[in-house]
Amino acid sequence: MDDIDAWVWWLIAAVGLGIPLVVTAMPEFGMFAVGAVAAAGTAGLGGDVVLQVLVFAAVSVALIAVVRPIAARHSHQRPQLATGVDALRGKQALVLERVDGAGGRIKLAGEVWSARSLDAGQAYEVGQEVDVVEIEGATAIVM
Structure with missing residues (x-):
């Protein structure tokens, strides 16, 4: 060769x-x-x-x-830019209708979302700001 x-x-x-x-x-x-x-x-x-x-x-x-x-x-690194519902976690929202364990409405990222409180015994009144903890389907879980 x-x-x-x-x-x-x-x-x-x-x-x-x-x-x-x-x-x-x-x-x-x-x-x-x-x-x-x-x-x-x-x-x-x-x-x-x-x-x-x-x-x-x-x-x-x-x-x-x-x-x-x-x-x-x-x-193994997660992408640093969160997109979709992942980008909404941790954002602040404005309560439009009273939010409690049963439901309510918030304004999140310029859109109206259904929401419920993380703690079923906690309620948030119209005009309060809340933090988005999780998104389940089309419902924001807030605190």
Whole structure:
């Protein structure tokens, strides 16, 4: 196997490792594919087989050791921009109709919402400001 054949085989290996990356969405296969591309470059520059394998292993392990923890940390973070009903939690609203454990109406984010108090024994009168604790369906739970 001459140098040209070696780099071609490494590129074929990189493509072969890229296929499971796309099918399984496991980023580790992509990191191995990048290691194979680095080994192909080493072969293209005239490195022997031992050096090619060492470059493949070193690049793959380095990527897994550095990139994988960063990717895992980012995948577990909640988005910082809340949208939909998540954006309404913690907002203040104005009581339009008396709100108690049975129901009532509030003005929240420019819209009229049905509401009920978090504490069934607590009531809020017209004109009071309340905090939205939760949204259940189309009803705001307030306190």
